[in-house]
Amino acid sequence: MPHANTPIEAVLFDLDGTLLDTALDLAKALNLLLRREGKAELPIDVIRKVVSNGGNAMVSLGFETTIGEPEHTRLYQELLAIYGNDVASQTRPFPGIESLLNHLGKLGLPWGIVTNKPRTYSEPLLEAMNLSPACAALVCPDDVTHKKPHPEPMYLACNTLNCNPARTIYVGDHQRDIEAGQNAGMLTVAALYGYIDDNEDTSSWQADHNIQQADELIALLNTLI
Numbered sequence: 658m659p660h661a662n663t664p665i666e667a668v669l670f671d672l673d674g675t676l677l678d679t680a681l682d683l684a685k686a687l688n689l690l691l692r693r694e695g696k697a698e699l700p701i702d703v704i705r706k707v708v709s710n711g712g713n714a715m716v717s718l719g720f721e722t723t724i725g726e727p728e729h730t731r732l733y734q735e736l737l738a739i740y741g742n743d744v745a746s747q748t749r750p751f752p753g754i755e756s757l758l759n760h761l762g763k764l765g766l767p768w769g770i771v772t773n774k775p776r777t778y779s780e781p782l783l784e785a786m787n788l789s790p791a792c793a794a795l796v797c798p799d800d801v802t803h804k805k806p807h808p809e810p811m812y813l814a815c816n817t818l819n820c821n822p823a824r825t826i827y828v829g830d831h832q833r834d835i836e837a838g839q840n841a842g843m844l845t846v847a848a849l850y851g852y853i854d855d856n857e858d859t860s861s862w863q864a865d866h867n868i869q870q871a872d873e874l875i876a877l878l879n880t881l882i
Contacts, residue, residue: 665844665881666820668761668874669794669811671829672772672779673708674851676754677786680705681747686740687715690732696720709831709852711773712736744778745785751850753872755788760875762790764882767818769794771810771827771837776800794818806833811841826881828874835862844881846874 670676673683681701688698699719707714712733713724722729761768769792772779776797783792794817796810803809808822815822827838830851838845847864848871859867868874 664824665766665826665878666824667766667815667818668768668826668828668878669771669814669838669843670768670827671709671831671834671848671851672770672774672782674830674853675828675834675848676750676770677748677782678751679744679748679782680708680852682744683708683715683740685743685747686736687719689739690736691719693735694720694732705852706854707852712740741778744782748782748786750786750788751848751871753870756872757874758788758790760872760878764878766878766882767793767820769796769814769818771796771805771814773798773804773833806836806840808837808841811837811843815841826874826878828868828871832857832862835864839863846877 673679684701684704687704691698704715707718716722716729716732716736720732722732758768774797776799779795779797783795794814796814798804801810801813811822811827815825822841822843825843826846827834827843828846828848829835830848830853835845835847845864847859847862847867849859849867849869853859866877
């Protein structure tokens with residue numbers, strides 16, 4: 658964790674469940690697949706809880722399959738194809754994100770994204786959102802050998818932004834995100850508004866800070882810059 662007198666040089670975000678509320682588009686894709694396969698749709702709130710665990714978790718939720726099974730693999734590829742055709746129609750920034758990014762712009766702090774979402778979906782999603790100021794670093798699993806919680810993608814983002822990891826904040830809504838930030842020596846912030854299961858004990862993540870809405874980070878930033 659940076660010392661109180663260490664200035665922050667950049668802010669990094671997880672994508673799904675932290676920066677953008679993508680659950681409606683992902684749920685829409687899963688429910689379309691369920692209908693195609695003759696199964697009942699699932700409530701949005703049920704799907705929402707597993708979104709941060711990725712497409713494999715969504716397929717397992719909907720079809721009770723296991724990674725490695727041929728049927729699971731088929732359904733997973735179908736889900737990706739459906740989602741890839743419409744990644745952004747119902748996706749929006751979480752409340753407070755736009756004012757937070759505006760504040761970062763005023764401070765002259767660059768921001769970026771470190772996500773386990775493949776670039777083929779992340780790039781069109783960001784283009785559709787047209788956030789301002791624009792994302793200055795997007796690191797996807799395509800860009801690295803090791804995904805989060807390994808620190809490799811975190812270091813790559815910092816290299817892109819020319820910032821010191823020890824002077825960087827990472828915000829995420831999953832234990833994997835907080836571990837990734839910790840492994841890279843960053844200041845970690847748990848986004849408790851994200852896709853978190855009801856049974857999850859977020860205190861066990863041991864994030865440096867917790868926020869209930871994105872723009873709560875503004876007050877924290879003002880104490881660190």
